[in-house]
Amino acid sequence: MPWLSYRKALNRALGDELARDPAVFVLGEDVRVAVSNVTAGLLGRFGPERVVDTPLSEQAFTGFATGAALAGMRPVVEFQIPALLFLAFEQIVNQAHKFSLMTGGQTAVPVTYLVPGSGSRAGWAGQHSDHPYGLFAHAGVKTVVPATPEDAYGLVVSAIRDDDPVVVFAPAGALDVRADVDFATLAPVALGAGRVHRQGSDVTVVAIGHLVHDALAVADELAGEASVEVFDPRTVYPFDWDGLADSVRRTGRLVVVDDANRTCGVAAEVLATAAERFDLTAPPARVTRPDGAVVPFAPALDRAVQPDRDQLATAIRKVLQD
Amino acid sequence: MAFLSAAAHADLYRVVRLIRRFEERAVELVRAGDIVGGIHPYTGQEAVAAGACAALRADDVITSTHRGHGHVLAKGADPKRVLAELAGRATGLNRGRGGSMHAADFRLGILGANAIVGANAPITAGAAWAAKRAGDGRVAVSFFGDGAVNQGVLLESLNLAALWRLPVLFVCENNGYATTLAVADAVAGTITGRGEAFGIPSATVDGMDPVAVLDAARTAVDRARSGGGPSLIECVTYRFDAHHTWEHRARVRYRPDDEVLKGRSRDPLDVQGSRLSDADRERVDAEVESVVDEAVAFALSSPHPDPEGALDDLYATGLRGRPGDGR
Ligand SMILES: Cc1ncc(C[n+]2csc(CCOP(=O)(O)OP(=O)(O)O)c2C)c(N)n1
Ligand SMILES: [Mg+2]
Numbered sequence: 345m346p347w348l349s350y351r352k353a354l355n356r357a358l359g360d361e362l363a364r365d366p367a368v369f370v371l372g373e374d375v376r377v378a379v380s381n382v383t384a385g386l387l388g389r390f391g392p393e394r395v396v397d398t399p400l401s402e403q404a405f406t407g408f409a410t411g412a413a414l415a416g417m418r419p420v421v422e423f424q425i426p427a428l429l430f431l432a433f434e435q436i437v438n439q440a441h442k443f444s445l446m447t448g449g450q451t452a453v454p455v456t457y458l459v460p461g462s463g464s465r466a467g468w469a470g471q472h473s474d475h476p477y478g479l480f481a482h483a484g485v486k487t488v489v490p491a492t493p494e495d496a497y498g499l500v501v502s503a504i505r506d507d508d509p510v511v512v513f514a515p516a517g518a519l520d521v522r523a524d525v526d527f528a529t530l531a532p533v534a535l536g537a538g539r540v541h542r543q544g545s546d547v548t549v550v551a552i553g554h555l556v557h558d559a560l561a562v563a564d565e566l567a568g569e570a571s572v573e574v575f576d577p578r579t580v581y582p583f584d585w586d587g588l589a590d591s592v593r594r595t596g597r598l599v600v601v602d603d604a605n606r607t608c609g610v611a612a613e614v615l616a617t618a619a620e621r622f623d624l625t626a627p628p629a630r631v632t633r634p635d636g637a638v639v640p641f642a643p644a645l646d647r648a649v650q651p652d653r654d655q656l657a658t659a660i661r662k663v664l665q666d
Numbered sequence: 667m668a669f670l671s672a673a674a675h676a677d678l679y680r681v682v683r684l685i686r687r688f689e690e691r692a693v694e695l696v697r698a699g700d701i702v703g704g705i706h707p708y709t710g711q712e713a714v715a716a717g718a719c720a721a722l723r724a725d726d727v728i729t730s731t732h733r734g735h736g737h738v739l740a741k742g743a744d745p746k747r748v749l750a751e752l753a754g755r756a757t758g759l760n761r762g763r764g765g766s767m768h769a770a771d772f773r774l775g776i777l778g779a780n781a782i783v784g785a786n787a788p789i790t791a792g793a794a795w796a797a798k799r800a801g802d803g804r805v806a807v808s809f810f811g812d813g814a815v816n817q818g819v820l821l822e823s824l825n826l827a828a829l830w831r832l833p834v835l836f837v838c839e840n841n842g843y844a845t846t847l848a849v850a851d852a853v854a855g856t857i858t859g860r861g862e863a864f865g866i867p868s869a870t871v872d873g874m875d876p877v878a879v880l881d882a883a884r885t886a887v888d889r890a891r892s893g894g895g896p897s898l899i900e901c902v903t904y905r906f907d908a909h910h911t912w913e914h915r916a917r918v919r920y921r922p923d924d925e926v927l928k929g930r931s932r933d934p935l936d937v938q939g940s941r942l943s944d945a946d947r948e949r950v951d952a953e954v955e956s957v958v959d960e961a962v963a964f965a966l967s968s969p970h971p972d973p974e975g976a977l978d979d980l981y982a983t984g985l986r987g988r989p990g991d992g993r
Contacts, residue, residue: 379845379916397847400814400852403818467754470764630992632990637990638977641762644971645973645975647973648976
């Protein structure tokens with residue numbers, strides 16, 4: 345079977361949706377030259393009216409997408425770096441997200457916000473290394489963090505077809521992942537549906553984005569001592585609570601690994617829901633970035649604030665002992 | 667153009683040369699893997715930093731951008747410590763915490779480079795307001811690119827600076843592109859027109875000539891110091907190298923070859939170098955070479971910071987949050 349890279353999967357999803365629906369268009373910085381590679385070839389195929397380079401005016405072009413959506417289009421906004429979401433936060437959270445309710449259901453805002461390269465990219469320092477999916481989940485904006493090329497394809501397609509605003513975080517740590525897939529099987533992946541990547545009976549590890557691959561590696565490493573199930577929510581809002589409940593019903597133990605600041609993160613939400621709803625046989629654990637982390641520049645310091653495999657293995661062992 | 671002494675011409679040339687050689691060596695260190703994450707080379711634009719900073723007092727302040735090494739060096743930062751910062755070493759200006767896009771030296775009035783386009787403009791205005799309140803005569807300079815002129819926050823800052831007559835100098839480096847987007851495809855109206863709309867005296871100058879930049883900056887700085895409020899200078903320049911060193915590996919094409927050739931044909935090194943005698947130029951070149959050699963040696967022999975202290979200084983008060991593994 346042919347190899348599909350994560351970046352190429354994003355590119356393919358955009359190309360397929362542009363071809364399928366004339367209302368879809370892509371806008372953002374340097375999307376014509378395709379600096380992020382995600383829009384490679386699209387200008388040639390679809391022309392400059394559907395692949396639009398914007399000036400560095402993030403607030404304006406994000407709100408512009410809302411306006412275009414209100415008038416019947418399905419914009420996809422690419423953000424070069426995760427921090428640009430902070431600039432556009434008002435336009436997404438306070439505008440796009442609120443229109444449906446505030447207009448009494450008169451309108452929908454089908455905009456997709458795509459962030460190829462969220463999280464640390466080694467050496468990009470404090471203002472380029474955040475992974476702010478938790479902020480959008482908190483605000484209630486639909487938020488997906490695909491881990492694999494197939495899911496990246498399927499979730500981008502679903503995001504574009506969805507009638508609400510959806511933020512797609514493509515973690516920098518997953519962009520180089522490749523998978524051996526039959527292109528004919530590429531299909532939409534429903535928002536809000538998790539995926540069990542590896543079955544196990546002793547403990548459920550909830551891993552988000554690129555950390556799914558770390559969790560799988562740790563699960564292999566611990567195979568001699570424990571049977572680890574790896575659950576990938578794929579969508580962090582709305583979260584697949586039923587899927588997770590099924591998994592935890594079988595394992596009774598829970599560890600979450602989440603590459604985001606600890607306080608009020610998605611991991612915190614998972615543990616809170618577990619406390620409310622699940623019958624755990626041991627206290628759960630989470631591995632995250634530290635509270636309030638600002639990613640320092642020097643590579644070893646950058647790594648030191650991200651969750652790593654050793655921390656995850658330690659957390660799993662601890663939960664199994666309790 | 668103002669008359670400058672031979673020594674003043676040599677000083678300007680020294681700064682241009684220092685930035686050029688610093689950047690060339692930094693690119694080599696990126697290629698060698700000693701600088702992780704790459705850099706946005708300032709090569710070609712040296713006349714802007716050299717000219718503008720030559721108009722400043724030691725206690726004036728500047729803010730800078732993702733392409734900030736030139737500004738930081740021109741304001742007097744120690745090349746050894748700037749390069750050590752780029753290499754992520756404990757001896758760097760920011761103790762390895764900031765890297766290329768955040769170099770700062772507060773003792774020299776360098777309030778920091780900034781990785782978010784346009785974000786430094788309001789910071790500069792606030793610093794200028796504080797200087798005005800203190801009555802210490804200090805001036806604040808905001809360097810930014812042509813890409814920043816389409817950021818709302820920059821326009822909002824022009825308004826505040828004009829409204830409150832703040833001692834600010836807005837220095838736009840128009841190098842023709844914001845990453846791959848040409849100015850003609852991004853900027854409606856003009857850059858100076860943005861300043862003029864707020865009643866800010868705005869001028870376009872030759873950004874390949876440090877003396878032309880110095881002239882304009884002096885006029886603006888004098889105005890600011892004497893209570894006349896902000897000015898904007900658009901320096902027309904050209905970026906000789908990549909937007910960022912990742913371009914050295916990626917195939918991105920957006921500047922026609924003949925444009926690049928033409929853009930590089932007028933080199934600030936030669937513009938300013940031609941004002942020195944051959945002997946003086948050679949002497950300065952040799953001095954700069956040893957400064958840069960020393961900087962490389964210092965950076966590469968400096969210790970790496972200890973990961974245990976990754977979040978040192980997160981809070982000024984010393985507050986410590988919980989670690990990521992909860993222990
Ligand atoms: C607000 C914001 N948008 C986008 C980026 C990504 N980015 C970094 S540099 C750059 C281009 C900046 O162009 P310009 O201001 O002309 O400066 P130059 O790079 O030419 O020196 C872009 C788009 C960013 N860092 N900040
Ligand atoms: Mg530019």
